[in-house]
Structures are given as structure tokens and as C-alpha cells.
Amino acid sequence: QKEVEQDPGPLSVPEGAIVSLNCTYSNSAFQYFMWYRQYSRKGPELLMYTYSSGNKEDGRFTAQVDKSSKYISLFIRDSQPSDSATYLCAGGGDSSYKLIFGSGTRLLVRP
Amino acid sequence: DTGVSQNPRHKITKRGQNVTFRCDPISEHNRLYWYRQTLGQGPEFLTYFQNEAQLEKSRLLSDRFSAERPKGSFSTLEIQRTEQGDSAMYLCASSFPSFHQETQYFGPGTRLLVL
Numbered sequence: 631q632k633e634v635e636q637d638p639g640p641l642s643v644p645e646g647a648i649v650s651l652n653c654t655y656s657n658s659a660f661q662y663f664m665w666y667r668q669y670s671r672k673g674p675e676l677l678m679y680t681y682s683s684g685n686k687e688d689g690r691f692t693a694q695v696d697k698s699s700k701y702i703s704l705f706i707r708d709s710q711p712s713d714s715a716t717y718l719c720a721g722g723g724d725s726s727y728k729l730i731f732g733s734g735t736r737l738l739v740r741p
Numbered sequence: 742d743t744g745v746s747q748n749p750r751h752k753i754t755k756r757g758q759n760v761t762f763r764c765d766p767i768s769e770h771n772r773l774y775w776y777r778q779t780l781g782q783g784p785e786f787l788t789y790f791q792n793e794a795q796l797e798k799s800r801l802l803s804d805r806f807s808a809e810r811p812k813g814s815f816s817t818l819e820i821q822r823t824e825q826g827d828s829a830m831y832l833c834a835s836s837f838p839s840f841h842q843e844t845q846y847f848g849p850g851t852r853l854l855v856l
Contacts, residue, residue, distance in 0.1 A: 638781070662843060673745075673832055673847040674784065718783050726797055727772060727836070727843055731783030 633657050634721055636732030644740050649706040653719035653732050656700065660730075661723030663695050665704045668716045668734065677717075678704065709739045743767060745848035747833050753854045754823055761819045762851045766835030773816050774834040774845060775808055777801065784832050784847075790816060823855045 634655045643649055651665075662681045666674035678693040680686045680702075686693045694703040702719050716736050720729040746765045754760050766773045771792050776784035787806070788798045792813035802808075805823075810816040820827055830852050834845040 634783075636783075664844070666847070671852070673747075673849045676844055676846060679844050720783070723843060727789060727838075728774065728786040728797065728799075729776075729784075729845060730786070733781065733783050 631656060632732070633730045634719060634732040636719060636735050638733055638735060640736040640738050642738045642740060643709055645709060645711060647709050647739070649704075649709050649713070649737060649739075651704040651706075651717050651719075651735050651737070653702040654700055655702065655721050655730075657721060657730065658700070659723075659725065660721035662721070663693070663702050664720045664722070664729065665691075665693055665702075666718040666720065666731075667713075668718055670715075674718055706737075709737075711739045711741050713737060714739050745833055745835050745846055747831075747848040747851050749851060750849060751852050751854075753856065755856050756825060757822055759819065759821045760823060760853065761817055762831055762833075762853075763815060763817050764833030764835075764848060765815045766833070767837075767846060770835035770837045770846075771813065772836045772838060772845075773810055774836070775816070775818050776832040776834065776847075778830040778832055778850070779828075787818075820853075823853075825855050828853055828855045 665678040683697045692705040716734040720731045722729045774789040775787040778784045790810040830850040834847045
């Protein structure tokens with residue numbers, strides 16, 4: 631079992647829809663969680679950082695962490711075609727500074 | 742541009758050759774990380790440095806791989822006697838440690854193809 635699991639998708643939604651992306655993780659020691667966006671053949675771009683449980687909002691993006699159920703979510707409001715990319719979740723902060731990534735969810739926002 | 746930079750962006754080599762990649766982190770960041778990403782997968786951790794000290798290495802980092810950060814600034818990742826299984830995107834990231842904030846910023850990656 632991978633430490634961080636994501637549905638690979640693809641997830642296809644119409645422009646303007648609310649998108650929900652999810653991850654589960656197994657490492658109880660994770661302290662912080664991140665969402666990255668990765669366009670094809672590019673490096674990951676940091677979207678959201680969350681420490682411990684709770685919600686964090688930044689513009690159209692909201693990240694939620696529920697440590698009791700080991701569940702991480704990213705919501706994208708008013709989705710745009712430019713949001714079409716692979717979204718990677720990651721956990722970290724156990725005994726190391728390395729990040730453990732999920733395999734990513736491909737999102738396609740149709741105009 | 743003050744982001745993480747990586748060179749070269751693409752590298753094609755023949756099996757058995759040695760290759761070296763370079764990463765220049767964001768200037769004030771003292772932690773530097775190397776990850777490897779294959780198609781359809783998320784990045785996998787290889788190693789990280791705090792200043793010039795290499796503090797952790799993954800089991801993925803075989804004896805053919807070596808990384809250095811001699812002056813605590815840029816870093817190099819060398820792969821000796823490349824194999825076809827080494828074909829991947831090699832990503833570098835950097836961070837500046839602060840309490841409850843360990844955000845890693847990635848470079849554009851070096852895409853390696855071993856023929």
C-alpha cells in the first residue's frame with residue numbers, strides 16, 4: 631500500500647464547476663500537507679500548504695485536512711480551462727523533511 | 742527569475758554513459774532536495790541537503806547515483822553507468838526552514854532518456 635493514495639482520474643468537468651480532489655494517507659506521523667499543480671512536462675507548482683488539521687483558503691482554492699480520517703481535499707471553485715493539469719497531494723514532517731506524494735489526479739476542465 | 746533552476750532541461754544518453762545534472766536553488770534556501778518522477782507517478786524522494794551536508798538518502802539512490810552540494814549553494818546529481826530504467830524526470834526543490842512551514846519549491850526538472 632502506498633503511503634499517499636490518489637485516484638488517477640481523469641476527472642472531466644465543465645468550465646465553472648466546483649472541483650473536488652481527494653487523497654488518503656496512511657502515515658499518522660505526517661504533520662503537514664501540500665497540494666501541487668503540474669502541467670505536462672513541467673515541474674510541480676505549489677498551490678496550498680496546510681499544517682495539521684483544518685481548512686485553508688486562497689482565492690478559488692480551499693484545502694482541507696482531516697487527520698482523524700487521514701483524508702485530504704482540495705476544492706477549486708469556478709474552474710477554468712487553465713486549471714487543466716495533474717494535481718499532486720503530498721504529506722510530510724514525520725521524522726524527515728522529505729515529501730511523500732500521491733500519484734496525481736488528472737483534471738480536465740472543458741470550455 | 743528567482744525560482745529554482747535546473748540544467749540541462751533535457752538529456753538523451755546511451756546506456757552505460759555517465760550524466761550529471763545541476764540544480765540552483767532559490768538563493769536564501771538552505772535545504773535542497775532531489776526527486777525522481779516517472780510517467781503517471783508522483784515525485785519520489787531521492788536525497789536532501791541542509792547547507793552542504795547530505796542528511797538523508799533514499800533506498801532508491803543506488804551506488805550509481807551520487808549527489809553533492811559542495812558550497813551549500815548549487816547541487817549536482819550524477820548517474821554513472823546509466824540504465825534504461827533511469828529514464829525519468831529528475832526534479833530539484835528547495836526550501837527555507839521555518840516553524841510549521843516547510844514549503845518546497847520545485848524547479849522545471851531535467852528529463853532524462855536512456856537509449
